Amino acid sequence: MAESGLPISPGIPLDTPITGLLDGTPWRTTPVDYHEAPQLARLLSTACFIVIAYLSGARPGEVLSLRRDCLHKDPDTGLWLMGGRYYKGAVDADGNKLPQGEERADPWVVVAPVATAVKVLQRLHASELLFPTYIDNYRRSTARLGTARDVQTAAEDITDFTQWINAYCAHGDRADTIPEDRHSTLAPSRFRRTLAWFIRRRPRGLVAAAIQYGHVHVQMLQGYAGSYASGFPDQYAFEDWLYRMETGAEDQRALAAGEHVSGPAADAYRHRVTAAHRTFAGRVLTSAGQSRDLLGNPLLQIHHGRGMTCVLNPATAACQLRGTADDPLVTPDIDDCRPNCRCLARTDRDIAHVEQQVAELEETVSDPLAPPIRHARDQHELARLQAILDAHYKSRKPTR
Structure with a gap:
């Protein structure tokens, strides 16, 4: 066989087809x-x-x-x-x-x-x-x-x-x-x-x-x-704790640098950020379970969304809450944020996002080929966002 000139495989190829x-x-x-x-x-x-x-x-x-x-x-x-x-x-x-x-x-x-x-x-x-x-x-x-x-x-x-x-x-x-x-x-x-x-x-x-x-x-x-028997909620709570500590530290640095905050919950936002920094900065956890207990602290109930910040008060929140109002771990549905909610605050970082939305809508509204229904809808949204910008800049204290 070796001298026949026929190709001989050194291994044992399987006839299973390659389908992946x-x-x-x-x-x-x-x-x-x-x-x-x-x-x-x-x-x-x-x-x-x-x-x-x-x-x-x-x-x-x-x-x-x-x-x-x-x-x-x-x-x-x-x-x-x-x-x-x-x-x-x-x-x-x-x-x-x-x-x-x-x-x-x-x-x-x-x-x-x-x-x-x-x-x-x-x-x-x-x-x-x-x-x-x-x-x-x-x-x-x-x-x-x-x-x-x-x-x-x-x-x-x-x-x-x-x-x-x-x-x-x-x-x-x-x-x-x-x-x-x-x-x-x-x-x-x-x-x-x-x-x-x-x-x-x-x-x-x-x-x-x-x-x-x-x-x-x-x-x-x-x-x-x-279920808590699985241990995964503790893992998630620990990640949530770390995330809130990081965003809280960023909020504190922005406030200290003079960031302006507007909206009905602006005062509550400033109070919670400052108080949370004093209370939790440098806090060390010895177990993941501790993070679940600490997440219920009202000072940590600040949730950032797109162009807005929720300073959650379950009693006055207008969105569909994730959990019951009396649950210490209740969170807002940021994707269901309502413009008339009393928990809303807007930082300069949020306003930068709103300004980007306004710029994109202005380009859409100026399109003469846009369908009338779409044009009217975008014009209404543009007016709403512009009112947010006006209110934010109007409430800013003039610098001397």
């Missing part, structure tokens, strides 16, 4: 080799772990202990529900810790990418556990065959996954590599924190991201991840 696409083209042009398949299966399993751990808000240990058939779709609501076991706080009648955990009464409510990842794992191997120690079931030399992957191993898998992605990008001359993490090795526990950061910090980022994270947030609050 990247930017509209197959992700590879050569068949998968038999000896390469276990490595690719491990990488695929790691990718599924990242999707589930990130977009579900579940703890890493809870994700790694997921079992086959843990996913089902509620026929009435159309929601994807993911069941599982919990370990933190799982004790027997005598108060002894249960190493095997307990079945969770309330499932996670997850989004479609998480459901897809679970389905992929169920097709990837025949193990009862979605994340077994070994995927290639022909191994017989390990005593841990059939057990779940641990968190340390998952962290090592993520490192291998990152290196494979970067090698693939380098080979294909792609620029979308995974940058080096300045905090060293990526720990799986950081996925929950990152999700909380994005939900809190980027509510109005790119449209696709805003829809995705908003959808994840709504879905999570409906199931286990929305």
Whole structure:
């Protein structure tokens, strides 16, 4: 055969077709080799772990202990529900810790990418556990065959996954590599924190991201991840605390530099910013749970929107509140802000945004080809915004 001149493959190419696409083209042009398949299966399993751990808000240990058939779709609501076991706080009648955990009464409510990842794992191997120690079931030399992957191993898998992605990008001359993490090795526990950061910090980022994270947030609050037993609300509250501390410090610096504030809640804004700076500047938290308690302080109820600032008073707020008026963690719906609300304040930074809106509307209104209905609507909005600008500059005290 070697002397026949026929091409002979040094490996064992599988006849499985390459159907995955990247930017509209197959992700590879050569068949998968038999000896390469276990490595690719491990990488695929790691990718599924990242999707589930990130977009579900579940703890890493809870994700790694997921079992086959843990996913089902509620026929009435159309929601994807993911069941599982919990370990933190799982004790027997005598108060002894249960190493095997307990079945969770309330499932996670997850989004479609998480459901897809679970389905992929169920097709990837025949193990009862979605994340077994070994995927290639022909191994017989390990005593841990059939057990779940641990968190340390998952962290090592993520490192291998990152290196494979970067090698693939380098080979294909792609620029979308995974940058080096300045905090060293990526720990799986950081996925929950990152999700909380994005939900809190980027509510109005790119449209696709805003829809995705908003959808994840709504879905999570409906199931286990929305309960305090899951721990995720504490993660979100901690991110909210950090965000409010940062924006509060920025507000204080702006006031000290002479920033003007107008609107019905201007005096309340100045009082809260000054008092919050005295009360919370340099405050150190020893647990994420403390942030949830501190967020209920009225001094921290300042919420910045687009061209406006809400100095929240639930008793007089005109918007649809997120939560009940007597809930210390109630927040306003910034996207539902009403022009006649008594909680409104406008800083010079807000006014800069309003001026940008006015400039864009003036260009639209001056278009002679604009339909009459659109012209009238934009003219009405332009007059409203101009009144805001006039009121802001009129209330500014003249400088000597």
